Amino acid sequence: MVDVLVVVQKEADASELLTIAKKVGEPVALTYGNSEIEKLTKYFNKVYRIKEDDPNSIFFAIKTLYEKLNPKLVVGMSSKNLKDAYSRLAGIYDLPLATDIFDFNVSGSKVTYKRSFLSGRAIETEEVTMPLLLLVSPRKTQKSEGNSNGSIEELSIGNSSNVVIKERKEKVKGGVNLEAAEFIISVGRGFKNKDDLKLAFDLAELAGAQIGCSRPIAADLKWLTEDHWVGLSGKKVAPKVYLMFGISGAPQHLAGITDAKTVIAVNNDKTAPIFKNADYGIVADLYQFIPILTKKLKERH
Amino acid sequence: MSTLGDIVVLIKPALNPEMIRSLPDGGVDFDNIPLKLSDIDRNAIEEANRLKELLKGKIYSITISTWGPIAKRDKDIKMAIQEGLAKGVDEAILLEDDSITPGDQITTASAIVSILNKFNIKPDIILTGEATIDGFSGQVAGRVAAKLNLPYISFARKIDLNGNKVIAERDLEDYVEVVETQLPAVISVTREINSPKPPTLIQIRMASKKPQHVVKLSDLTNVAMPKKKLAEAKVLSVKRKQTMIEGKSLEEVADKLIEILEQEGVLKH
Numbered sequence A: 001m002v003d004v005l006v007v008v009q010k011e012a013d014a015s016e017l018l019t020i021a022k023k024v025g026e027p028v029a030l031t032y033g034n035s036e037i038e039k040l041t042k043y044f045n046k047v048y049r050i051k052e053d054d055p056n057s058i059f060f061a062i063k064t065l066y067e068k069l070n071p072k073l074v075v076g077m078s079s080k081n082l083k084d085a086y087s088r089l090a091g092i093y094d095l096p097l098a099t100d101i102f103d104f105n106v107s108g109s110k111v112t113y114k115r116s117f118l119s120g121r122a123i124e125t126e127e128v129t130m131p132l133l134l135l136v137s138p139r140k141t142q143k144s145e146g147n148s149n150g151s152i153e154e155l156s157i158g159n160s161s162n163v164v165i166k167e168r169k170e171k172v173k174g175g176v177n178l179e180a181a182e183f184i185i186s187v188g189r190g191f192k193n194k195d196d197l198k199l200a201f202d203l204a205e206l207a208g209a210q211i212g213c214s215r216p217i218a219a220d221l222k223w224l225t226e227d228h229w230v231g232l233s234g235k236k237v238a239p240k241v242y243l244m245f246g247i248s249g250a251p252q253h254l255a256g257i258t259d260a261k262t263v264i265a266v267n268n269d270k271t272a273p274i275f276k277n278a279d280y281g282i283v284a285d286l287y288q289f290i291p292i293l294t295k296k297l298k299e300r301h
Numbered sequence B: 001m002s003t004l005g006d007i008v009v010l011i012k013p014a015l016n017p018e019m020i021r022s023l024p025d026g027g028v029d030f031d032n033i034p035l036k037l038s039d040i041d042r043n044a045i046e047e048a049n050r051l052k053e054l055l056k057g058k059i060y061s062i063t064i065s066t067w068g069p070i071a072k073r074d075k076d077i078k079m080a081i082q083e084g085l086a087k088g089v090d091e092a093i094l095l096e097d098d099s100i101t102p103g104d105q106i107t108t109a110s111a112i113v114s115i116l117n118k119f120n121i122k123p124d125i126i127l128t129g130e131a132t133i134d135g136f137s138g139q140v141a142g143r144v145a146a147k148l149n150l151p152y153i154s155f156a157r158k159i160d161l162n163g164n165k166v167i168a169e170r171d172l173e174d175y176v177e178v179v180e181t182q183l184p185a186v187i188s189v190t191r192e193i194n195s196p197k198p199p200t201l202i203q204i205r206m207a208s209k210k211p212q213h214v215v216k217l218s219d220l221t222n223v224a225m226p227k228k229k230l231a232e233a234k235v236l237s238v239k240r241k242q243t244m245i246e247g248k249s250l251e252e253v254a255d256k257l258i259e260i261l262e263q264e265g266v267l268k269h
């Protein structure tokens, strides 16, 4: 008897998803593509595997296992490909699906969970009866130890995909890892030219900070690569200090920094909304202020 | 296969997050948050216009209203649909019914399929935004694709047509994937695919002359009832200190800032 199907690639995700699965019952796992399969067998008694990693193939595999095992819950970590695959299984059977959830609880066949709502400005709690599909927000669930010694079974899904992959292009990266950063200096439209970002980069190097940015800097102007992009559609960050220059404080940007401990904003418009959403505010022209700050920091050494 | 070249855009009047209101107990004051056309659906409409030039068919919009009470929301809902018509949609279909508000994605997807059947629309492409600005769950397009047994391309930031083929770039976390499929297909687009402009006054005036159909649940068959219950919604209150750092000179302000950074422990010695 299987209660939960966990779709997972990485051990770090497995340890969190197992915590959720155990609240419902007995799990098995499905893994895909380039996964940490040997490590996954520590967490599950059975791990099904497909070699492919595109959403069509994942969808076919989940559908096959869903029909075979009849689980009450299908769960995974939120990602674009899993959103694609899960939404299709949900569509076929009119199953409820929720994405980016946390605080999962079960009572009988009733389930509740929370998720971010209204572009990150609210938290909603939804209530639903199983069977159901869930995609979980990473790093918000306690980890479980794995002490299984599971078996691996290859799953063949045939070549039934109607979407052909022509090419994959790796994204150019700026070499930052904002999710792990303790100190982020973030830049916005207050900068007039790409070259001016050097002001922020010099400061960041001196202060040991990583550079983040608002959406326009990465998406519209393309002055920085997407790994710098913070917000609703960018990275969710949790540094000790988030120091921003020339960012107005749109709710979609704030959605990325709700877990930041201390938020500091420098903006030359004293009415900028960011000042209501910052711990410390400085009304100043960044072009005057950053060089002074940099000089002062240099003198400290 | 139909070769009418028609396009359907799925567009949602969403709660406007910028106008969020809170009740005294911190709950979301739904009744006083207006609706607006969800931003990313604007990109879908813009893309539909571009593709229409190649496909030569009509653009239909389909809207399932998910936030009630309809009587109170009707104006906002119609405004959102009007914006679609002003921006190039040729004919709009709207389902308004208090018995399915607040809705969920199960209801929305099944109602969309039901409307396609009722109006006998057989589109070459169904387009929508990757997610809506209120729920941001991004699952309606995939559900519709599965129900219609059509190929699905999610998170497209570029779409090209070549005869009966679609070639699209999917924007994923670590890479961009170029994929190809046959029409008809369902495609969700990202905000990066184009830059829509607001409609002009002339476009808005023209819009009111275009056909619009409002249907009720009783006009449709096989619409699934919502299964999710919105038990609670709280305004996220991240309380920030809101202290202004001031000084006689920027030098003094910089000194104070450095002191704070030291206290927070982010400056290495």
Ligand SMILES: Cc1cc2nc3c(=O)[nH]c(=O)nc-3n(C[C@H](O)[C@H](O)[C@H](O)COP(=O)(O)OP(=O)(O)OC[C@H]3O[C@@H](n4cnc5c(N)ncnc54)[C@H](O)[C@@H]3O)c2cc1C
Binding pocket: A187, A188, A189, A190, A191, A213, A214, A215, A216, A217, A229, A230, A231, A232, A233, A234, A245, A246, A247, A248, A249, A250, A251, A252, A253, A256, A266, A267, A268, A269, A272, A284, A285, A286, A287, B039, B040, B133, B191
């Ligand atoms: C669906 C959706 C998703 C989105 N996702 C994101 C997201 O993930 N991340 C994100 O950031 N945005 C996102 N946005 C966009 C968001 O709404 C804002 O448009 C964006 O955050 C604004 O960026 P900004 O603050 O850099 O620019 P602006 O809003 O233009 O602000 C620039 C600020 O710089 C200040 N300034 C100008 N000159 C100076 C100077 N010399 N010195 C100091 N200050 C100066 C100005 O006073 C102003 O406050 C999203 C929007 C939508 C609709």
